[in-house]
Amino acid sequence: MTSIWLDRKESFSPDPFQAGSAYDTVVAGAGLTGLVTALLLARSGQQVLVLEARYPGAVTTGNTTAKVSLLQGTVLSGLARQYSAKQVQAYVDANREGQAWLLRYLQEQGVPFQPRDAYTYATTGDGLERLREELTAGTTAGLEIKYTGDAGLPFPVQGALKLAGQAQINPMDALDALMADLRSRGGTIVGGVRLRDVSGNGPLTVRTDQGNVTANHVVLATGIPVLDRGLYFTKLKPLRSYAAALELPAELVPPPGMYLSAEEPTHSLRDYEMDGRRYLLVGGHGHHVGRTASEKAHLDGLLDWAGTYFPGATATHTWSAQDYQATNLMPFFGTLPRGRGRILFGTGYNKWGMTNAVAAALGISADILGGQLPWADTIHHRVTSPTGALTAVKLNAQVAVKLASGWGKVAAGERKAPRHAAAATPADGEGKVYRDGARPVAVSTVDGTTCGLSAVCTHLGGIVTWNDNELTWDCPLHGSRFSSDGHLLEGPATKDLPRADKD
Ligand SMILES: Cc1cc2nc3c(=O)[nH]c(=O)nc-3n(C[C@H](O)[C@H](O)[C@H](O)COP(=O)(O)OP(=O)(O)OC[C@H]3O[C@@H](n4cnc5c(N)ncnc54)[C@H](O)[C@@H]3O)c2cc1C
Known part of the structure; x- marks a missing residue:
């Protein structure tokens, strides 16, 4: 089950891990969050170590669909139901800055990306209602979202929202550029070394499965935080979803944009071209990790759907991956409670990490280096809404039920x-x-x-x-x-x- 991005010749050469060494910052996790954070810190002259438990991109970043978009399904209306206009605006500003940073960086580094219009489409009346709410939330936050009846899809839709001028990338090309740049600035990237714990009040001791190092700051860019202080695992839903790359026959032209359905099960679409071969990437059919009778049935459901609307396209890669959704839908980044401001983290991107991870990295590095970002301040100071609190209560009640039923059986x-x-x-x-x-x-x-x-x-x-x-x-x-x-x-x-x- 290898994603189209991870099926490649380039292999990762880790730097040696030197137990006993001291760094300004240790970043755990070499996905998009960790590598952008590490680069921003190294650019300011810090000595940075990236500790990766597996290899760069191994978990979510190497298994994403990599749309770099400010139109994100129906996320903004979900946020608008819980937060003030100022807080929704801060989310949009954070994502706008994350998107701009990433695309500018790729351009500077000569890494190709493809501009595309983004669409959220509806196939039902209920979906259409969601589009209306999203249009209101998005335009209130200053996005030039337009309603259209024709999204260029080969199946009937009730309507769609369009945001022009978004982009799609190959996420491993982005990680490769970040790693080369980081190393050229003295950064160290090790693989196969897992952070186990962090302790100390002055310089921190970072315990790994291969010995200890010390650092002034530690950044947990591990997807979900691997330290339990702050109990973030009680505020995050791990959501797994499925993806496939379908090679297109010469006569089949992929839809021109990047798409996400407003309804469940979600269907995501984008194209990709590699070595003269044209692919359609489809994704969706997700669920809470470990809470389904058959994961394979979810993948089969996605492939059946793709086979209906894109006959003749052949699946060359199928894969699945998970990302974390905050119960209040707003990503978390910044300092971890009880870490004396020295332990920082980013998580909860809700499958929109191509922009949110970069925003989190900008926020985390500003916290470490002493910068100030107005959108980050607003996001840090949000108060969990009653809806978010209720979702967290429900989530933890379900966790308790799962714990009890697993042991009960x-x-x-x-x-x-x-x-x-x-x-x-x-x-x-x-x-x-x-x-x-x-x-x-x-x-x-x-x-x-x-x-x-x-x-x-x-x-x-x-x-x-x-x-x-x-x-x-x-x-x-x-x-x-x-x-x-x-x-x-x-x-x-x-x-x-x-x-x-x-x-
Ligand atoms: C199927 C799918 C499709 C998606 N599509 C999109 C999309 O189109 N657009 C978009 O914006 N977002 C998308 N996302 C979301 C996006 O891919 C993620 O939000 C983003 O990649 C998360 O990056 P990260 O660096 O935080 O996490 P990761 O990429 O998961 O990196 C975390 C790293 O930390 C390492 N690690 C974990 N524990 C430790 C430890 N103890 N010590 C050391 N290292 C550790 C892991 O091995 C891993 O490499 C999608 C997500 C999924 C699941």
Whole structure:
């Protein structure tokens, strides 16, 4: 399941990790947030270390659809329902600055991107109503959004909103440019090194799985923050969605813009051209991580939809990825509570990180370097609306239910392991949770190898569920994910799932 962006010849050469070294700032995470932040700090003369647990782009940035747009589905009307016009304006200003920074940077670096008009389209009366609200919210915030009856799509729509002059990128080209630039300014980028904890009051001690380093500031650019202070995992929904690259036959012309439906399941579209081959990228059909009967059915649903409207296009890549939605829809960035202003973070971009991650990086680096950004101040000082607070309460009630039901099934013996080992061995591509004494055990078989792990997520003790699309163990509480042999892939956890026999 490799995205079209990560299916490439270039491989990452990590710099050596030197335990015991001291830095001005350690940035954990080499996605868009981490690398833009690191570059901004290095440009101002700081010694910066980027610690990446896997490899740059491995998690969300390398698996995005990479539309760099200020028209973002129906996000602005969602914000306008909860916030004052000033706060919605601050969100738009932040995204405008993020977009402008990124596109200007790519242009300076000679990295290609494609200007495109962005559309949010509706196929139902309900969707049309959402478009009306979005039009009002967007134009109030100064965006030149227009209503159109013709979005250039090969299926009927009730109407669409159009914002001209947006853009789409190859996100790995962007990361490559940022990394080369950062290194040319003395920055260090290591891979395969995971931040585990941060402690200390003066210079901070950064604990990793390969030794400690010290820094004056630490930036958690890890998707969801991997330190629990501030309890951000209680304010963020991990949302997984699906994508595919479809190669187009010569006679099929892709729709001219970038698109997102106003209705669920969402359908996202954009084009891409590489080595003379033309692709249509489709995305959508998302859900809360670990809370669906079959992840594969979501991907199949997306592919069926694409097959209906783009017959003759052939899927060359399919993949899935997750991003985090704040319960109040406003991204979080800035200083982490109880970090004495020295630990900073950015998260909650709600699948609009190409602009929001850059805005967060601008905000974080301004906080560290002493700059001031009016939109960042306004976003920092927002008060969670009653709707946002209620969504957070509901989210955490669902988490409690999932926690209790996962353990309840184990305690009730519903998942008692079959007496014969052969019966306990799942078929290839399958995973099951069994009770072994009092312990829940996650057993899967992948490529003929059966592996038994503790089924208890190392973050906060949720019982993991099998993802039949990625063949991974996913936690339905806060979105941590592990490979079939227990390696941590993403999410707020910082440790692997132990082998069942080492539990
Ligand atoms: C399917 C999909 C489509 C999307 N499409 C769009 C789009 O069209 N336009 C748009 O604007 N946005 C889109 N987004 C959202 C956007 O891709 C993300 O918001 C953005 O890439 C997030 O970047 P990031 O740097 O914060 O996170 P990531 O790219 O996930 O980077 C975090 C990095 O931190 C590393 N890490 C984690 N824990 C540790 C640790 N303990 N120590 C060290 N390193 C660690 C991870 O390995 C990872 O590399 C989409 C998202 C999804 C899921």
